[in-house]
Amino acid sequence: MDQTRLPREVVYRECHDERAVWEAIKTLQVRGAPAIGIAAAYGVCLGIKSAPDDEQAFFQRLDEVASYLASSRPTAVNLFWALDRMRRRAETLRGQPLDLIRKALLEEVRAIHEEDRALCHAIGRWGESLIEDRSGILTHCNAGGLATAEYGTALAVIYEAVAKGKRVHVFADETRPLLQGARLTAWELKAHGIPVTLICDNMAAEVMKEGKVQAVIVGADRIAANGDTANKIGTYGLAILARYHRIPFYVAAPSSTFDLQLSHGGLIPIEQRDPREVTSPFGIPIAPEGIDVYNPAFDVTPAELITAIICEKGVIRPVNKETIAAILGRALAGPERAQTVVK
Numbered sequence: 001m002d003q004t005r006l007p008r009e010v011v012y013r014e015c016h017d018e019r020a021v022w023e024a025i026k027t028l029q030v031r032g033a034p035a036i037g038i039a040a041a042y043g044v045c046l047g048i049k050s051a052p053d054d055e056q057a058f059f060q061r062l063d064e065v066a067s068y069l070a071s072s073r074p075t076a077v078n079l080f081w082a083l084d085r086m087r088r089r090a091e092t093l094r095g096q097p098l099d100l101i102r103k104a105l106l107e108e109v110r111a112i113h114e115e116d117r118a119l120c121h122a123i124g125r126w127g128e129s130l131i132e133d134r135s136g137i138l139t140h141c142n143a144g145g146l147a148t149a150e151y152g153t154a155l156a157v158i159y160e161a162v163a164k165g166k167r168v169h170v171f172a173d174e175t176r177p178l179l180q181g182a183r184l185t186a187w188e189l190k191a192h193g194i195p196v197t198l199i200c201d202n203m204a205a206e207v208m209k210e211g212k213v214q215a216v217i218v219g220a221d222r223i224a225a226n227g228d229t230a231n232k233i234g235t236y237g238l239a240i241l242a243r244y245h246r247i248p249f250y251v252a253a254p255s256s257t258f259d260l261q262l263s264h265g266g267l268i269p270i271e272q273r274d275p276r277e278v279t280s281p282f283g284i285p286i287a288p289e290g291i292d293v294y295n296p297a298f299d300v301t302p303a304e305l306i307t308a309i310i311c312e313k314g315v316i317r318p319v320n321k322e323t324i325a326a327i328l329g330r331a332l333a334g335p336e337r338a339q340t341v342v343k
């Protein structure tokens with residue numbers, strides 16, 4: 001689904017080669033950390049369709065395609081995680097017929113896709129226990145079904161709480177500059193019949209002060225080993241506001257969003273985007289021509305401001321490198337750590 005067309009129209013776009021997938025990721029037609037990982041992994045399958053019949057040239061092409069897709073966006077680690085997983089799967093099959101490797105890679109991406117669905121539902125089940133009946137919940141950007149295989153991360157917690165009969169009211173931050181909250185989260189929640197009120201980003205403090213918010217739940221693009229979390233720009237500010245108002249601040253993300261190679265959030269690469277997203281959102285000029293613009297797409301919330309991280313394996317609380325390592329069940333320097341293609 002081309003997310004840039006929402007909420008006005010639901011349009012599906014077919015990608016027939018890796019370039020189309022790269023462009024769809026870059027331009028946010030497909031967006032959200034898990035979703036871009038899944039899309040990129042499908043892009044690998046498209047890119048090796050016409051790879052040469054010689055094994056060495058095949059693997060070289062596979063490397064080129066994976067590196068190319070990894071250059072589409074820098075912050076969400078799920079992208080690199082999914083591409084690494086595809087490359088590792090291919091490596092285990094060296095020496096086998098190339099058609100068998102192609103088939104195995106398609107099976108691998110289908111497994112990644114299916115697993116993400118299951119992970120999101122598990123996140124919802126763990127997170128639901130943190131939500132009280134009659135809660136106001138504030139969320140930022142879109143961490144819903146649109147951003148994942150299905151159900152979402154932050155929104156999975158809300159869907160599950162509602163499924164359990166809890167009465168919730170969601171406040172969706174509009175999420176400047178690209179309005180993922182207004183265009184996507186408001187649309188998605190409304191479609192699911194969840195009560196939702198759209199607010200401008202600069203209204204969050206007031207809404208909290210008025211006692212309308214009992215929890216903040218957001219997704220994540222990359223979580224460092226100590227729990228520092230990169231998510232859509234504006235998330236850090238919300239965490240500070242939540243701390244001041246004594247409101248719990250939760251991050252919901254699958255284990256593929258953790259980057260245990262990075263000891264702290266200062267090492268997370270932050271995507272800088274086109275200034276025109278700020279000066280001419282959706283093609284409408286709103287600022288003087290030639291004005292200087294700073295447009296980081298993400299910020300990093302320090303672990304100390306995060307009440308808990310909800311992942312598919314459980315609730316990590318307090319958030320620090322020991323609790324993260326314990327719940328994720330792998331040593332910080334273990335052999336399974338991601339081999340990032342490009343950062």
Ligand SMILES: CSC[C@@H](O)[C@@H](O)C(=O)COP(=O)(O)O
Binds near residue numbers: 140153218219221232
């Ligand atoms: C489950 S999606 C989590 C994050 O990827 C989401 O909160 C976010 O920041 C997405 O940013 P975007 O630039 O729209 O891809």
